Amino acid sequence: MAEAALKQTPVAAMIATLDQPSGGWSDAARKDALARVQSMGLPQRRDEYWKYTRPDTLIQPEALPAALRVSDEVALFDHIDRLKIVFVDGVFDADASDDLTLEGINIERLADASADIHWARDLYGTLETRGQSPVARPLAALNTAFAPDGILIHVTAKVSKPVNFIYRRTSETADAMLHHCIKLEEGAELTLLENGPVAARFNGVLEVEVADNAAFHHVRAQGRDHEQRAATHIFTRLGTESTFKSFTLTANGVMTRNDCVIELTGDDANATVAGACVGDGSDFHHDDTVFVTHDAVNCESRQVFKKVLRNGATGVFQGKILVKAGAQKTDGYQISQSLLLDEDSQFLAKPELEIYADDVACSHGSTSGAIDEDALFYLRSRGVPHGAATDLLTLAFLAEAVTEVEDETLREEITGRLADWLERHAH
Template sequence: MADAAVKTDATEAMIASLDLPQGTWDAPARADALSRLRSMGLPQRRDEYWKYTRPDTLTQTEAPKAAVLVTDEAPLFDGVDRLRIVFVDGVFDPEASDDLSLEGITIERLAAADSDLHWAKNLYGVLESRGQNPVQRPLATLNTAFATDGVLIHVTGKPSKPVNLFYRHNSDSSDAILHHCIKLDAGAEITLLENGPAAARFNKVMEVEIADGASFHHIRAQGRDHERRAATHIFTRLGEESQFRSFTMTVNGQLTRNDCVIELTGDNAIANVGGACVGDGDFHHDDTIFITHDAVNCQSRQVFKKVLRNGATGVFQGKILVKAGAQKTDGYQISQSLLLDGDSQFLAKPELEIYADDVACSHGSTSGAIDEDAMFYLRSRGVPEAEATNLLTLAFLAEAVDEIEDETLREDMTARLAAWLTRHGS
């Protein structure tokens, strides 16, 4: 009873500290989310899917302090021709953003959409609500109720360039609650890029509906801000012969929790989700993935690599659920960590739950140090220890980075990881 009271008090305090946006078409979804949030309560350390990650700073009423980062490093994706959409401390910045007009796509602000017949009415909060079963994700429900901005993207064709969501962090105690809805029509295709520190504390939900034959490519970079605390959620549903591919690179950050909930509901669909992270010191990074196979002949891949040093912590919780009738499922899951000292730790919870008999599913998780034989080989050929460590670290991360299909973006990610390793030394 005491734990329930603590959860209720924390939830009501958070609700009281936020203003419920007065929408039109999204009002029913927000009201439903608020009711669900009160029922489930904010996450506590005793909750099964939070036992490895303390949710405290994500659920306190005031955003913790995080210094604004000033750097002369060129922004990621600068060499890519893209449509750039800028948010500053969780608010759309039209002056810094590009013209939102692009063939094959319509883009609107969540805060500015006011039609009661808006297409997003059938998506906003829908996949998030579905993703609460069997595992509750209350921070996503909080987001659906209180999100103040975001983008609504309807992809009707194949836009000629990617869309880049760029986040800026100008206040040392800002909260940002963003909610993005993305709908891909049959046969449509889009690449979505995300980067930049959004706020001192960031809560983001992305709902992606992928129709038959459509393809969604997502590449995200989280980093540079050492004190950032972020909880992100992706909820997606795939139609027949559709594709979902998502990759996240994370460097720095005090606390990062990335949830991804994927439903393969159309036959012959493919879902790949991967990530590479490097953390140093007071760094806690948690990837929590739940993939449901609910159709025939679908494929899914989870590939996650974490490099940890100076007491950093990495967490991976990944599950593949194969429902009855989802025959010929091919599910692959691998999570590995490279510990560069004896103080860091990697906590893994891989799971398979299978109710079909014609499947090929596998999972594996390993944790270890730099290969001594490989290190000796490089050192014996005159490679300095720090450089040898970086080379072996990049080789370790390569399997995850290779999940990025676009060669230019893949090389950019590798270069950023190499630069981080060089700056931080061995």
């Protein structure tokens, strides 16, 4: 492509606004990612996996201003004993963070890890690159090329308490990219928590390598920032008899796109990705896009997503299970459901199965519906007010997704936060 023509492309316009870190162990991965972005271009509405979600505000050169209207409620996870790692406007804040020393784990800041030889060299951008096939994810490649900050975590044992990424925003125009890499060695275990408003526009990548017999638990809360636009990406690869569990709670936000790409490459591995979403208003748009690849024997995967939508809100789910030849005794489960609390909201779903093995048990289902009138009548007949009865039935609907969170304390806190949201958004 001629240089003059290249200058007119959306990818060139966005790249012109960014500074690419150079030098050190990540340099080759960043240059490769930049070349891939230039080749792929940025996502467009005509792309198969973007037809339900407009990428316009995610790919324009500058973020749209987002007013600072963050709730003053107590932040999720505040009463849990955890190691806190704080980012302000997408930049690591050492003064607000805890000492990054914890037995069984090594934690470093991406921006400070400049040595030519580093354990993360074999991970940074690797899973993201693998996740580009068969579906291109150019925003993730853009992140690999340009993300200036993030956290690198090397886990060598079972970690005694969770690590909590806490995000804070002070600017109405902050545009942030963060790239986190986590490597769990054989038999290691880690719980990662994420919460808080990152930026007016956020592009995040999390790469997680889970070795044999290791376990990774991830619980994330999005949406305290009412006007945030975000595109997040999780890429993970699982070894033999390993476990990966990720749950996302979403409330509020203008536009959120969460991509999750999972590879089960070791026998007897187990992966779960789940989400509970509540949205109110015509500006609310929430998209979960998941791709799970079974490439080993006797593996199990679960996708469980529930969305409650009202006042013109839009929810999207795109989920695929790919079972490769030889991945016998696969157990793949996928369910996506929406509860529409009015006739103006909509739920768009695209569940898929692609199977090349003959000894498998795979299922998928997707439904949309309203509040069960019989159940509502039952509660009303026993003196429960209409609003309270609707909230009880809504929480019961979301419960299947929330129960995918293994830790009871976290489950209770998430349920409490959902109940608080329903109370604030009274009927």
